[in-house]
Amino acid sequence: MALADETAKMEVRGLSAFYGETSAIQDISLKFPDRKVTAIIGPSGCGKSTFIRCLNRLHETTPRTRVEGSVLLDGENLYQMDATFVRRRVGMVFQKPNPFATMSIYNNVSAALRFNSRPSREETDAAVIRSLKQAALWDEVKDRIDSAATGLSGGQQQRLCIARALTANPEVLLMDEPCSALDPIATAKIEELIAQLKNDYTVIIVTHNMQQAARVSDYTAFLYLGKLIEFGPTGDVFERPKEHLTESYITGRFG
Amino acid sequence: MTFDRATRRKWFSHGMVVLTGLSIVVVATPLVWIIYETALLGGSVFNVALFTQGIPYPCTPGNGITCHQGGIVVPIEGTLILVGLAALFSVPIGIGAAIASVEYGGQRRWARITGLVADVLSGVPSIVAGAFVYALLILYDPAIVFSTLSGSLALAVLMLPIVTRACEEALRTVPHSVREAAYALGISRWKTSVRIVLVGALPGIVTGILLAIARAAGEAAPLLILLGNGCAHSLQGIQDEGCSLSYWIWLGATNPYQNWANLAWAAALLLVLIILVLSVASRLVLDRMARRMRGG
Numbered sequence: 001m002a003l004a005d006e007t008a009k010m011e012v013r014g015l016s017a018f019y020g021e022t023s024a025i026q027d028i029s030l031k032f033p034d035r036k037v038t039a040i041i042g043p044s045g046c047g048k049s050t051f052i053r054c055l056n057r058l059h060e061t062t063p064r065t066r067v068e069g070s071v072l073l074d075g076e077n078l079y080q081m082d083a084t085f086v087r088r089r090v091g092m093v094f095q096k097p098n099p100f101a102t103m104s105i106y107n108n109v110s111a112a113l114r115f116n117s118r119p120s121r122e123e124t125d126a127a128v129i130r131s132l133k134q135a136a137l138w139d140e141v142k143d144r145i146d147s148a149a150t151g152l153s154g155g156q157q158q159r160l161c162i163a164r165a166l167t168a169n170p171e172v173l174l175m176d177e178p179c180s181a182l183d184p185i186a187t188a189k190i191e192e193l194i195a196q197l198k199n200d201y202t203v204i205i206v207t208h209n210m211q212q213a214a215r216v217s218d219y220t221a222f223l224y225l226g227k228l229i230e231f232g233p234t235g236d237v238f239e240r241p242k243e244h245l246t247e248s249y250i251t252g253r254f255g
Numbered sequence: 256m257t258f259d260r261a262t263r264r265k266w267f268s269h270g271m272v273v274l275t276g277l278s279i280v281v282v283a284t285p286l287v288w289i290i291y292e293t294a295l296l297g298g299s300v301f302n303v304a305l306f307t308q309g310i311p312y313p314c315t316p317g318n319g320i321t322c323h324q325g326g327i328v329v330p331i332e333g334t335l336i337l338v339g340l341a342a343l344f345s346v347p348i349g350i351g352a353a354i355a356s357v358e359y360g361g362q363r364r365w366a367r368i369t370g371l372v373a374d375v376l377s378g379v380p381s382i383v384a385g386a387f388v389y390a391l392l393i394l395y396d397p398a399i400v401f402s403t404l405s406g407s408l409a410l411a412v413l414m415l416p417i418v419t420r421a422c423e424e425a426l427r428t429v430p431h432s433v434r435e436a437a438y439a440l441g442i443s444r445w446k447t448s449v450r451i452v453l454v455g456a457l458p459g460i461v462t463g464i465l466l467a468i469a470r471a472a473g474e475a476a477p478l479l480i481l482l483g484n485g486c487a488h489s490l491q492g493i494q495d496e497g498c499s500l501s502y503w504i505w506l507g508a509t510n511p512y513q514n515w516a517n518l519a520w521a522a523a524l525l526l527v528l529i530i531l532v533l534s535v536a537s538r539l540v541l542d543r544m545a546r547r548m549r550g551g
Contacts (some may be wrong), residue, residue: 057311
């Protein structure tokens, strides 16, 4: 599972995660290349979500969970850093859009900045505009920036959540099935956005949609029953899978 | 005339509807009756003087004697101060306990313990809470045992479980996804709890506080032990003897003076109105704030 001359932004070594005594993923090792999109695919319940929730240490916020192994960010083990600081460097977008319902659009996007530091009004304004533009939402919301975030459509809410994650200025952006609650047009917009984002960020996206993985990603990892079955450039994984299981899954024989 | 089965069923159904309707009337009757009776008896002295004047010299009219009506400004002020202080003591502690149990409950053991403590505490008879504060303060400083301060401490003990329970429930209604969204932005657990989750729970918390205040405002038993008798003259400091609407109702009702009895009824009417307003307000707050927070 070697990578072709890419620098690894994040490296996972022997990662296993547990809920109580039940293990959700077992002994996963792989390298996420810098400023590329890596898709994680696999059937429901194979541990995709659990896996990326270990990459920003969100897994451990659920009671009675445990993680073994290590995750290196620029060579440094996340599990030896302060979890709060890890999450500022590794942002996340969730399956269902989850804007803060009590906050306006502006306050949602600026949340990371306002809660984690004491920015001036100018700094906050600049960051909000930059993030909203990066998330391709600025034109749609610039006239109602102080209205409730929950008044936006589902697709807009999800782009708002992406903007909100970008304001924290992360290096890696995790996306946990970001389009599964969206219609095809909203999905297309998010996919375009991902293509833009990889210029600045390392993107790791979980998806149950194989066409989406093929469209947006540079690398693909296939997980099955908590194990990493195959990892490599997306073209190779989809066209010339090395493993029989991968081929069966991709050709729709199970899943 | 013979009844077939369907007709029998229909009449049985009608009969049960009438019976359940009647039980609603039976439930509502005491409430309407109490409001009617207090309005009738207390309403006769409901005027501006009631809110501006102190308790009058005790007097019963007759034999050419006319009595000064007076007012209940002292019991009104007393209740406001008592309830205000009790809220000041109980609200921060209640919110703190709820955050500790819901947000930092960990293995849910703490959550269970806090819940159990709150339930047991809310089952403590109010007179026992009064006796408890009495026993506690008499060891500390006998001079302040009979005071507004000690009365408010007893009320705080009674408000505490209501506030704690309401806050716990309100915090639990905030979806876990909100906490995860905040954690994922690198916002610390404490800031997430206090500045995001707590804000989301605000409608439920305000409702709980209003209901606790309504409960405390109507409470009399511990105040009979702890308040001393500060009703006759204007209120002094919180370490001096105090007065409350509930205390005054008891005093006016148990003394044989007509003008005091009238004012006791006026106090009763006012107290019923206050509690009515608080109960309705708590409902409105919940609806209004919850709707605004959903962004509607």
